[in-house]
Amino acid sequence: MKPGETVTALIRANEARDVDAVIALLTDDVAYENVPIGVLTGHEEVRAMLGPFLGGAERVEWEVLEQVEQGEVVMNERVDRFWLPGNITIELRVAGLFKVRDGQVALWRDYFDLAVFTEQMNG
Numbered sequence: 001m002k003p004g005e006t007v008t009a010l011i012r013a014n015e016a017r018d019v020d021a022v023i024a025l026l027t028d029d030v031a032y033e034n035v036p037i038g039v040l041t042g043h044e045e046v047r048a049m050l051g052p053f054l055g056g057a058e059r060v061e062w063e064v065l066e067q068v069e070q071g072e073v074v075m076n077e078r079v080d081r082f083w084l085p086g087n088i089t090i091e092l093r094v095a096g097l098f099k100v101r102d103g104q105v106a107l108w109r110d111y112f113d114l115a116v117f118t119e120q121m122n123g
Contacts, residue, residue, distance in 0.1 A: 003100035004069040007076065010098075010105055011062045017054040023047055027106040036114035059083040062094075074098040080112075090120045 001009065006025060013021035023043050026032070032046050033039040040046050054060060060082055067076040075097050082090040092112045099107035 001103050002069070003072050003074050003098070004067060006100050006103055006105060007067070007074040007096075007098045008064075010108075011064065011078075014050075014054065015060050015062055017057060017060055019047055019051045019054055022050060022054075025105055026108070027101055027104045030105060031107050031109075033107075033109045035109060035111045053082075057082050057084055072100045074100065088121065088123060090117060092117055092120075 010022060010025045013025060023046065026043065026046060029042060030046060031039055031041055032049075040049055061080075063079045063081070065077045065079065067074065075095070078094045078096060080090075080092045080094050084090065093116075095111040097107070097109040097111075098105050
């Protein structure tokens, strides 16, 4: 798989809310950073955060507006949408940076506005 294809597979796994598939696409030493929140390192930390969030979502959709690939680096601009119980819908503009090593994501960094996320979570 080319790096862009790996990132697209990661996006599809998130949309399917399949945490095992997400983890399978990450290196053991992955660094996953939601820039306004912090860095998670390794499969267990990523699973501990993504599992409850994706598992609690009724639906997930990541619309990729643009994606570029150069070597092992992939960058995209997305709109991430999450439908949560209680009629909560979250829609975030996200800029993502991914570094792929041997067909797996070694670095996943998402930039988004935490205030927009918090406002939408609180209704």
